[in-house]
Amino acid sequence: MAQALRAEPRPELDGVSVSIRDLSLAYGAVEVLGDLNLDVNEGEFLVLLGASGCGKSTLLNCIAGLQPATKGQIFISGQNVTWAEPSERGIGMVFQSYALYPQMTVEGNLSFGLKNARVPRDEIARRIARAASTLQLEPLLKRKPAALSGGQRQRVAIGRALVRDVDVFLFDEPLSNLDAKLRAELRVELKRLHQNLGNTMIYVTHDQIEAMTLADRIAIMRGGKIQQLATPDDIYRRPANLYVAGFIGSPPMNLLPGRLEGNIFHGPLVADVTGYDFTTRPRGGEAVLGIRPEHVRTGEAAAALPIRAQARVEVVEPMGADTLVWTRLGDTPFRVRLDGEDRVRADQMLSIGFDPASLSLFDAATETRI
Amino acid sequence: MSDAAYPAAAAAPPRSAAPRGRLLDGPAGLVPTRRLSGKRIMIYGGLLIFSAYYLLPLWVMVMTSLKGMPEIRMGNIFAPPVEITFEPWVKAWSSACTGLNCDGLSRGFWNSVAIVIPATILSIAVAAVNGYALVNWRFRGSEVFFTILIFGAFIPYQVMIYPIVIILREIGLMGSVWGLVLVHVVFGMPIITLLFRNYFSSLPPELFKAARVDGAGFWGIFLRVLVPMSLPIFTVAVILQVTGIWNDFLFGVIYTRPESYPMTVQLNNIVNSVQGVREYNVNMAATLLTGLVPLTIYFLSGKLFVRGIAAGAVKG
Numbered sequence: 001m002a003q004a005l006r007a008e009p010r011p012e013l014d015g016v017s018v019s020i021r022d023l024s025l026a027y028g029a030v031e032v033l034g035d036l037n038l039d040v041n042e043g044e045f046l047v048l049l050g051a052s053g054c055g056k057s058t059l060l061n062c063i064a065g066l067q068p069a070t071k072g073q074i075f076i077s078g079q080n081v082t083w084a085e086p087s088e089r090g091i092g093m094v095f096q097s098y099a100l101y102p103q104m105t106v107e108g109n110l111s112f113g114l115k116n117a118r119v120p121r122d123e124i125a126r127r128i129a130r131a132a133s134t135l136q137l138e139p140l141l142k143r144k145p146a147a148l149s150g151g152q153r154q155r156v157a158i159g160r161a162l163v164r165d166v167d168v169f170l171f172d173e174p175l176s177n178l179d180a181k182l183r184a185e186l187r188v189e190l191k192r193l194h195q196n197l198g199n200t201m202i203y204v205t206h207d208q209i210e211a212m213t214l215a216d217r218i219a220i221m222r223g224g225k226i227q228q229l230a231t232p233d234d235i236y237r238r239p240a241n242l243y244v245a246g247f248i249g250s251p252p253m254n255l256l257p258g259r260l261e262g263n264i265f266h267g268p269l270v271a272d273v274t275g276y277d278f279t280t281r282p283r284g285g286e287a288v289l290g291i292r293p294e295h296v297r298t299g300e301a302a303a304a305l306p307i308r309a310q311a312r313v314e315v316v317e318p319m320g321a322d323t324l325v326w327t328r329l330g331d332t333p334f335r336v337r338l339d340g341e342d343r344v345r346a347d348q349m350l351s352i353g354f355d356p357a358s359l360s361l362f363d364a365a366t367e368t369r370i
Numbered sequence: 371m372s373d374a375a376y377p378a379a380a381a382a383p384p385r386s387a388a389p390r391g392r393l394l395d396g397p398a399g400l401v402p403t404r405r406l407s408g409k410r411i412m413i414y415g416g417l418l419i420f421s422a423y424y425l426l427p428l429w430v431m432v433m434t435s436l437k438g439m440p441e442i443r444m445g446n447i448f449a450p451p452v453e454i455t456f457e458p459w460v461k462a463w464s465s466a467c468t469g470l471n472c473d474g475l476s477r478g479f480w481n482s483v484a485i486v487i488p489a490t491i492l493s494i495a496v497a498a499v500n501g502y503a504l505v506n507w508r509f510r511g512s513e514v515f516f517t518i519l520i521f522g523a524f525i526p527y528q529v530m531i532y533p534i535v536i537i538l539r540e541i542g543l544m545g546s547v548w549g550l551v552l553v554h555v556v557f558g559m560p561i562i563t564l565l566f567r568n569y570f571s572s573l574p575p576e577l578f579k580a581a582r583v584d585g586a587g588f589w590g591i592f593l594r595v596l597v598p599m600s601l602p603i604f605t606v607a608v609i610l611q612v613t614g615i616w617n618d619f620l621f622g623v624i625y626t627r628p629e630s631y632p633m634t635v636q637l638n639n640i641v642n643s644v645q646g647v648r649e650y651n652v653n654m655a656a657t658l659l660t661g662l663v664p665l666t667i668y669f670l671s672g673k674l675f676v677r678g679i680a681a682g683a684v685k686g
Contacts, residue, residue: 066579087585099576103598112594113584160584172576 017042017200023072033224047211048204050221092161096173098153100145107141131162151182171203242367253290260287268330271307275356286364293337295358302353435654458651468639478636489551490611493558501566523560545627569603605674613664
């Protein structure tokens with residue numbers, strides 16, 4: 001059977017490292033993944049991002065072969081691996097809880113997979129030495145996992161994937177168990193690792209900062225379906241629907257309900273959106289206008305912009321580098337992000353303004369971008 | 371330990387009673403401890419009374435076993451021996467009459483050892499693999515299988531005694547030590563499987579996944595990843611099985627012949643023999659000898675046992 005699985009590479013998979021075709025997974029009547037299609041290019045860093053329960057980890061487990069799919073196919077490096085064992089798929093995996101073997105030394109942890117694959121001893125030594133130098137693990141090789149710090153453990157877990165010499169790395173929330181400082185450090189280390197190795201990496205996280213900083217492309221998932229698959233910049237600037245708009249960005253995008261008539265938006269404020277880059281031909285009707293708090297200008301800068309309004313400051317949250325101001329347009333809460341140097345007091349009136357080019361418009365019924 | 375400091379919190383003066391000027395002289399640092407409060411006397415007194423109550427039978431047994439028969443006939447069962455003799459212990463071990471032969475408990479002891487060792491090893495080996503498969507290799511119907519297995523633990527032994535006699539007769543093991551071993555392996559399986567299943571399901575599932583990605587198979591994961599980290603639960607299983615099988619009387623008396631009777635059955639034959647004088651001192655010594663093995667195991671493994679039970683009980 002292994003022979004049949006390793007059939008001729010399919011020409012349409014050129015340059016594609018991992019390809020998922022019509023993948024479905026259901027537990028009885030509960031659908032976890034629904035007809036999912038995804039192509040990950042060679043050398044790409046793809047992040048699966050979503051709230052808990054969106055199916056992102058399940059999808060990763062399907063790719064790893066730890067979770068059999070109900071329907072569909074998975075190709076890795078041109079081979080159909082839908083029925084293959086995890087160890088036969090050419091993947092390495094890193095888990096949130098590290099999952100190091102507690103009774104083995106770091107060296108034992110790194111060599112376990114290679115011994116199972118009957119790799120010759122000198123080759124094992126060579127690969128461990130290489131991984132250890134890449135991850136600065138040399139002084140730790142003889143220690144047991146219990147004697148390591150969280151960051152060191154996670155580096156060993158990455159090393160375990162590294163020594164396997166595979167094309168595809170899978171990461172299941174690898175940084176979520178670390179404290180904030182260490183997380184930021186390891187994030188940069190991971191990015192550096194990806195730049196040096198050039199492997200395909202698929203990375204699951206619920207942390208949008210990790211997603212934005214690491215990814216070549218982000219797939220935002222919800223309810224077992226991909227909501228948007230695009231570069232971090234596109235996802236931030238041109239969210240495909242209301243869910244993505246609300247999910248990405250902290251603080252989230254301001255969403256104002258209203259009606260679009262021609263190029264005029266009637267809502268908590270009246271806005272002429274001429275200059276907005278419509279995805280589809282603008283149709284009149286119920287619409288939602290979205291503007292990121294950091295794209296709102298105030299004071300003199302606002303006066304020059306096409307869309308302007310006056311708002312009363314309700315709450316000021318100074319955060320050092322910038323200041324978050326809560327106001328209200330009509331009945332809708334409206335957040336504005338100001339520079340930390342700007343001085344604002346509660347109860348003062350604030351003139352705000354923004355550019356149609358920096359906003360997003362959504363159809364209120366279909367919730368998709370227009 | 372520092373918790374000794376807590377019961378005396380009442381000793382601190384009430385806050386409102388502190389005069390204004392003496393605010394800084396008020397309570398500071400550790401709360402003072404009163405050594406002998408009423409509450410403590412109650413606790414320790416109660417504990418002492420109850421331990422005396424539980425230890426009294428042991429006291430009587432040890433003392434009686436060290437007395438000669440004339441001294442026992444005087445009737446002071448709580449009194450220590452005037453003249454200490456180890457004669458009853460020697461007799462119980464090597465020359466007391468149990469039914470047909472008169473070579474004491476030693477024969478039963480070695481029979482029991484020959485039953486306990488293979489039965490413990492086999493039942494734990496089978497149950498550990500069962501528990502592992504039930505947690506990590508869910509197969510169609512594995513939950514049903516588990517339910518049936520657990521249900522087996524609740525069927526009264528009496529119902530199964532005769533069918534087992536027939537089965538053992540048919541496979542030619544009736545009356546042999548190995549027949550009894552087989553019976554113990556089967557009857558130990560539900561509870562020991564449950565123990566291992568609970569322990570393995572408390573381990574992080576990622577460990578199993580990581581081992582699969584690393585290419586380890588069913589036995590590779592079990593023997594090289596899970597077993598090395600399961601010492602506490604193996605200890606518990608060994609204790610439960612050794613004491614359980616050692617103390618078994620019912621199966622021993624039914625499924626073995628007199629020459630292969632386990633120690634408990636021999637003990638019964640010594641104590642309940644109706645011929646001749648009733649030698650209380652020999653009976654007591656024989657009982658203590660029989661109880662010595664489980665007792666030693668409890669003493670040696672106390673802490674590990676508690677730890678393992680706690681580890682196995684976390685998840686259902």
